[in-house]
Amino acid sequence: MSTKGLLIVLSGPSGVGKGTVCSALRTRMPELIYSVSATTRQPRLGEVDGTNYFFKDREQFLSMIEHDQLLEYAEYVGNYYGTPRDFVEETLAKGKDIILEIEVQGALKVKEKFPDGIFIFLTPPSLDELKDRIVGRGTESQAVIDHRMSVAVDELDLIRHYDYAVVNDEINQACKRIESIIIAEHCKVRA
Numbered sequence: 055m056s057t058k059g060l061l062i063v064l065s066g067p068s069g070v071g072k073g074t075v076c077s078a079l080r081t082r083m084p085e086l087i088y089s090v091s092a093t094t095r096q097p098r099l100g101e102v103d104g105t106n107y108f109f110k111d112r113e114q115f116l117s118m119i120e121h122d123q124l125l126e127y128a129e130y131v132g133n134y135y136g137t138p139r140d141f142v143e144e145t146l147a148k149g150k151d152i153i154l155e156i157e158v159q160g161a162l163k164v165k166e167k168f169p170d171g172i173f174i175f176l177t178p179p180s181l182d183e184l185k186d187r188i189v190g191r192g193t194e195s196q197a198v199i200d201h202r203m204s205v206a207v208d209e210l211d212l213i214r215h216y217d218y219a220v221v222n223d224e225i226n227q228a229c230k231r232i233e234s235i236i237i238a239e240h241c242k243v244r245a
């Protein structure tokens with residue numbers, strides 16, 4: 055059984071349920087650490103700076119890039135998103151597992167730096183269900199929903215770069231699958 059911390063990357067199209075699954079996982083796996091990203095996106099109603107994201111303006115974000123403070127970053131539907139580097143490295147150095155909820159371009163960059171990371175892609179039961187969820191959430195304008203749906207089709211094509219695909223048909227089942235993956239990865243015999 056490995057005592058080293060695992061770097062876990064969870065990706066999936068907008069509206070698939072990443073945020074919902076992550077908050078349910080927090081209850082099931084209180085020892086798992088969550089990376090809080092920086093973004094230039096406007097906060098949604100109820101989102102808290104430092105908890106959901108570190109909300110930055112474009113200039114602040116570009117300064118983080120310039121000072122090499124981000125492990126990876128990507129532009130997604132008109133905004134920047136990036137993973138603060140120090141927190142991830144410090145968490146892994148303490149032997150704790152950390153989960154990054156990030157989109158595919160960023161995930162592929164993390165894979166280059168951490169080939170031993172565990173890459174999990176959360177999929178919707180269908181594209182119709184995905185659209186229903188993103189519309190049902192009610193946080194985006196119609197134009198942003200359309201853009202996110204077209205990005206989703208391209209993202210689904212990149213599943214092949216991931217180690218695991220988990221369907222989010224039901225929240226508890228999806229969490230159970232992710233928890234099982236993490237437990238199994240800790241049992242893996244590594245060189």
Ligand SMILES: Nc1nc2c(ncn2[C@@H]2O[C@H](COP(=O)(O)OP(=O)(O)O)[C@@H](O)[C@H]2O)c(=O)[nH]1
Nearest residue numbers: 068069091127128130135136137155156157160
């Ligand atoms: N590359 C990268 N993507 C991120 C990061 N943080 C969040 N994302 C992704 O950016 C996309 C948009 O996030 P958000 O605007 O919160 O929308 P939501 O995922 O639909 O709730 C999602 O795919 C997130 O997983 C990050 O630090 N880096």
Ligand SMILES: Nc1ncnc2c1ncn2[C@@H]1O[C@H](COP(=O)(O)OP(=O)(O)O)[C@@H](O)[C@H]1O
Nearest residue numbers: 068069070071072073074187191222223224225
């Ligand atoms: N398994 C599920 N079944 C039905 N609805 C879900 C499921 N998982 C998430 N949802 C709903 O779908 C919407 C989008 O979920 P969210 O977690 O915000 O997605 P993401 O973070 O991937 O963009 C929310 O309204 C959420 O309540």
